Amino acid sequence: METNLRPRRSALYLPASNAKAIAKARALPCDMVILDLEDAVAPEMKAEARAAAVAAVNEGGFGHREVAIRANGLDTEWGEADLAAIAGAKVDAVLVPKVNGPEDITTYERALAGAPAHVQLWTMIETCASVANLPAIAAMAGTTRLSLWIMGTNDLAKEMRAQLTPCRTPFLPFLSMAVAAARANGVAILDGVCNEFRDLEVFEAEARQGLMFGFDGKSLIHPAQIEPCNTVFSPSEADLAWANAVIQAFSLPENTGKGAIKVDGKMAELLHLEQARRLVAVSEAITANG
Known part of the structure; x- marks a missing residue:
């Protein structure tokens, strides 16, 4: 990232x-x-x-x-x-x-x-x-x-x-x-x-x-x-909710090492985890700038 x-x-x-x-x-x-x-x-x-x-x-x-x-x-x-x-x-x-x-x-x-x-x-x-x-x-x-x-x-x-x-x-x-x-x-x-x-x-x-x-x-x-x-061009509340759900799901012990998991009934892959982390980082940077 x-x-x-x-x-x-x-x-x-x-x-x-x-x-x-x-x-x-x-x-x-x-x-x-x-x-x-x-x-x-x-x-x-x-x-x-x-x-x-x-x-x-x-x-x-x-x-x-x-x-x-x-x-x-x-x-x-x-x-x-x-x-x-x-x-x-x-x-x-x-x-x-x-x-x-x-x-x-x-x-x-x-x-x-x-x-x-x-x-x-x-x-x-x-x-x-x-x-x-x-x-x-x-x-x-x-x-x-x-x-x-x-x-x-x-x-x-x-x-x-x-x-x-x-x-x-x-x-x-x-x-x-x-x-x-x-x-x-x-x-x-x-x-x-x-x-x-x-x-x-x-x-x-x-x-x-x-x-x-x-x-x-x-x-x-x-x-x-x-x-x-x-x-x-700012992440929406819905976007951030999805991103945090993906990040949290991949952090669970039972998902360690997995390349694809289900999140809220949908398939999420490692590429989606990368996208989610970036989205959260962008949101944090926007907040930091006030």
Whole structure:
């Protein structure tokens, strides 16, 4: 079982140029905060936003929340300066856009050479080329800072010229492929944003779809999405009751050494015991973070 079960249910994007929103985020119940220098910031505001993001993370006050800064790509006029500034800031991670293949991971790894060892590299999966290279990109986690992916379904829809509807039918194969590649290489993975922040029923349905696919959590564009997202990606009372029943049953002396037993009238195998232990550990980590 993983040793790092840090909750990553909800990752809120905030424009790095919005000081009021950043201050508010220090008290929001999200697990992760991503200060955005890319899509949410106009070209003429990029340098100012970069300075504001670095100042905010250096000031701290985010508590248990993981804090990342999303940089502009190295293929833009702002990317190099972004990476240099973020590498020296008190961040948990750098999030980079539009990775197409493993060679891009190598390039970003080189750009972050001066950053402290604990600084992670997170990447967006949002291009058609990245979908074709998922296993190769994920495998870079073995030798680099790469530790987490975030799906960028809006940009992927744009490249594909596909319609991004609530059911997300055109993207379902890519979502499952990304989760499988991530899991095979120990990479955490978050679902993409839901553009609907007024209708939380629509949001919750998409979040539950992400949970069904196996995502660790979801990226968000509005604080109103945090509570339903945390609820969806937290173990339910029924889930925990099942998990504790399985753990207790396998701990009984008469079940020592058995690979399969009956629990509440259903067959439970050792793989279910592993799942149960992980579920309980996730719940305990969520409780510990308050």
